[in-house]
Amino acid sequence: MIPRHLQIAVAVLLAAALGLSLYAWRMRNSAVATPVQAVDTRPLAPPPAGPTEKVVLYVAHDEDGTLRAQSAQIPLPSGRQQRAEELARALISLYLDKNSQHAIGAGSEVRSVFLVDPGEAVIDMNSAFADGHRSGVLVEELTVASLIHTITANTPNILKVKILIDGKERETLAGHADLSQFYEVAAVDQLASQLQAGQ
């Protein structure tokens, strides 16, 4: 004779299974998903306080499809990883400005940058960055190149870079630029030169 509490447990499990299968069935039959523009309205993290340093940001310009070096004075922490994070944040905040030459989706944010020795960097962006990004080969390439080149040009000894979205790998940024692989910094440097030469 099976004890009553075990019978109840099995019944609950079966009910859960039935519920899950019904849910999965509904999901399967749901209509074609309409793209939802994810807008993250959370405020950006405050910039770090402290002494400022002069850095060079590589800023994308859509009008002529170029990358231009632009000096900026930003507060930078002493840690290598935190510096890389702040560089990326400074670049993203430029793009979020209403007068930006390369506007990106509202709410775009750098979640964190991890530097893993030897020579590996992982840039983790939030989902608003990818979901709100405009689609197009050049426009996506400009974002990727400027982000990677800004970090690697100011942070020596990085050889390869991976971009994650919300901590997860994503196939493309907005349908074009490949995010599924590691970028080789030497190749991005070459691309950045090409994009700067187009000025």
Place this chain on the structure above:
Amino acid sequence: MASTIHWSDDTSRARRPGRRHTSVTGLALLWMAAVLLWAAPVDKHLSVYSLAANYSVPILPREGRDYAGLLEILEPLGRVSAKMDGARWRLRYNNVEANFVAGGSRVQILGRDADLGGKFLLENKRGLVPVGSLASLLPRILGGPVTLHEVSDRLFIGSVATHFTASLSSDNPPRLVFHFSGPVNPSIANEPGAIHMTFSREPLVAPASPTLTFGSKGIPSASYSESNGAAVVTVNTTVPVMASFSNDGRTITIAAAPAAQAATAAAPPAAQSAAPPGPAAPAAAPNVPAPAAPRYFAVVDASHGGDDHGETLSTTLLEKDVTVALARSLRQELQSRGITTLVLRDSDANLPLDQRAVYANADRAAIYIALHAASSGRGVRVYSAMLPLAGDDHGPFRSWTTAQHDWLSASQSTANAVAGELQKRQIPVKALAAPLRPLNSITGPAIAVELGPQASDANQLMAPDYQQLVASAVATAIASVRDQLAGAQPAQ
């Protein structure tokens, strides 16, 4: 000894309810997993074969049945338009008008009623009909014979079937020779004891008997089967074999591999045939030219398609529509210069990126051209691949993600030639590298062309004269480097 047995017996009796409970729980969990696996969507598609084009459209499971979009099926075949008025959906194909009602199971074609055998569905202005109804519905709209292989999701419009015969030569070792009524280019995969030829794009039909026996020790039999939009011919073998093509793709010969190559015979054809990669991307792509002559000189790939719209260029214009129009224009321009051209996506169909590379590699074309469109930037951008960090190469095989490596120089030269020609025609142009799939997986010269407006009006992207101007420049450039492309070899 006896006491031990009794002890064990008592213990097992004491544990029995717990074990039963564990088994019941385990079964429940297994059932849950099975239900969830069952609920996971399976990508199915309907392969359509016609004189105009061979293509595939997605199959959508609705209300327990398989449905397909009628517009997607008819688009490559002729002039088609649809109008929605509440629950009514009016389809016009050439001069034939068909009236459907959402939720209804009847259709009025040229004023005559016909049964659909299932509900007509409207989704996002798309009319969906049960796949099973296509055999009776399409002949009324198209005015010609249509054959549906419903079990395998294959649709034959008109007399397009490719037939084949198989005969075993008496040579030693024996050779099995397949003769096809039209050119074929199957994916070929080897495994111990069998070689599979998968015909995804050819309207291959079954021989008189689905199983052929040859009475040979080396190659005892072959069988024909169909499933999920493809026909598969499996040759059972007891020795390692290799397939070779001849007679412009109308003959495939299966012969024993030379003993020295026997050890390696299994791997190369699988990679060379470029079987569609699953979620685990293909491990390798070959960096050696394939033996058979290519059927097409150029493969033009209209990027995006189906659910993947690409960029929304304006309120009425999607990137996927611009690329397909530009692809057709480019095909015309290339063919007028004597360059045989295959357009990979000639309808509004889903085509995964890896699948595009697989098709392009299987066709062994001299140049692969992916087409994109964008509202930002001015003029045209011509891209060659920016390869990701090298993957794991295996001996002579390149990683799938860097398969383009040995062809990069030829791709860059071609991109520069195209950019030069566009510049001559006063079109603003840039030649760049781009991290753009599937360029990195193409085993041959490969470029991408991104069409941008000359001014700020994105609607110019669909203007026939602008598209023709760009297509003509690209085609002229390809024609000018035709000899280099035809003789291009992988850099070692």
